[in-house]
Amino acid sequence: MDAAHSLPPATYGLLAEFDTPSALVAAARRAHEAGYRKLDTFSPYPIEEAWEAIGHHDRRLSLIVLIGGLTGLATGYGLQEWVHQIAYPINIAGKPLNSWPQFVPVMFELTILFAALSAVFGMIILNGLPQPYHPVFNVPRFEHASRDKFFLLVESTDPKFDRARTLDFLKGLDASEVNDVEP
């Protein structure tokens, strides 16, 4: 649907649809080169070139997972030392209260547990999920984003965004369709 003659009062952005991953990546590169920054692409499977093309690479999760893992390690060590030295000291087979080699398995498991939890929840939170509503869902064709089509979104908050000119630009990128995204 070409929305050129039924202009909505305000728009979230323009969504261009592509048939192939290569067309999407090429279009995303050209949009980025043209100076658009509030870009996003949508694809039914991960395409490394697509996020590279829009200049996105978030490395924070590595640090989050590292901190999570170290927290788990410290928790495991602290818990066991505290239990066996302070809270409930008990002589087992004449072993010293601080028999730390025997604390290693639980320290290891808690390291993995905390790191994995921070990885998953870190990903969900940084991605802003759960987010049941998003304007792109207003475009009827968008249900193909989880199936077989590829989409490039230029948000209207981009300083370079001008509805008419951006529309022409996107149409020139081999898009099979360009739709307005209702906010």
Add this chain to the structure above:
Amino acid sequence: MINPKPATYAPVPLIEPGHTFSSITDKIGGVVLTMKTPLSWFIVVSIGLMLMGGLGLAVTWLLIKGTGIWGVNIPIGWGFAIINFVWWIGIGHAGTLISAILLLLKQGWRTSINRFAEGMTIFAVMCAGIFPLIHTGRPWLAAYWLFPYPNTMAIWPQFRSPLIWDVFAVSTYFTVSLLFWYVGLIPDLATLRDKAKTRPVKMAYGMLALGWRGSARHWQRYEHIYLLLAGLSTPLVLSVHTVVSFDFAIGIIPGWHATIFPPYFVAGAIYAGFAMVLTLAIPLRKIYHLEDFITMRHLENMGKVTLVTGLIVAYGYISEAFFGWYSANKYEGFMIWNRMTGPYWYMYWTLILCNIVTPQLLWIRRVRVSPLGLFLVAMVVNVGMWLERFVIVVTSLHRDFLPSSWGMYYPTIWDFMTFFGTIGMFLVLFFLFVRFLPMISIFEMRTMAPEAKLTGSEGH
């Protein structure tokens, strides 16, 4: 792959030619979003529910009467509960191996089988978890025995005990496997949300999908943590059965106190797990006509992994026998001799037949490329791995240092009802999963489609 005779040994593709993004989506998603459920599904679930009824009965009677209804007694204080626990936990290992280790090794063939192997892991660990929970007959006490929480008695668990390590290892394994599985499911749940026709179905999958929309920014973080989770799960999966083997190896019982135990248990777990993946994959691809995605190449590869891990397990048996002799310790020597020729000799030799002799058939390519042949070998290995745990637990305990304290172990009907009940529970959970969630990762299968190849760009 080395290909000496291309005419007869052309590698079967990982996905049959002719598939597109939408045909993959329709084929796998269609299993879930259809009203037509195969008759065999109802048959399996009915059998499963019947066995689960037995489990409910056996556990209720256990809670009323206590562990006296089981066959355990001194000297065999560890009977079916630990045998079944180790058997189930072992089965659970293949899922994470396939999803994590094969991902890190860039084995593309894992894509068709990782989802249901992960499901299998989760359900197997749930079945395993039942046994430590009920093995005392008083599961409500497990709370303060096992979990470090501030209770009114001001007592704390004993962290020097491998049984506590086991609690942490298994619960971490379960949690991480569940996270891994769910993260893998999110994009597919979004596909089902968009594909579903009716509003309640859309809402259900929509809520589970968390509003996933396939944004590149999301995919980047997603791929990042997926790789990290694989990296974290790899040492985890190796640690779990290592810790399970510590339950035995830390003890001084002849037949348990051996340094070979951790690698031998881990190999056994992967062996059992791959056998179970084959046991499930072969009927599933038939029932749901998934031969395009789970090709002979997948089955053959799994057969090869089964053969290799089976050989490691064989090495474990040989080294056990060797150490029995080489230790020059009369108790160790007697233990292995008693295993082979004592009252449980038939268990030991059936185990050797199931776990060492039968899998050698997998050297023959005709067996590896025959679904029926693979299925039969896998079933034999499933039985063999159960026997292995029986032999380790029972034959080590029943005749230890003092002949005056020797005894025999006779499991009761309640032991069997509990064990077969967990098999029923596994079947029910697994078939519910197959019915309501995509059993093959749709989004990862799309990356295998020829259309996914990028043209006119560097990389790929």
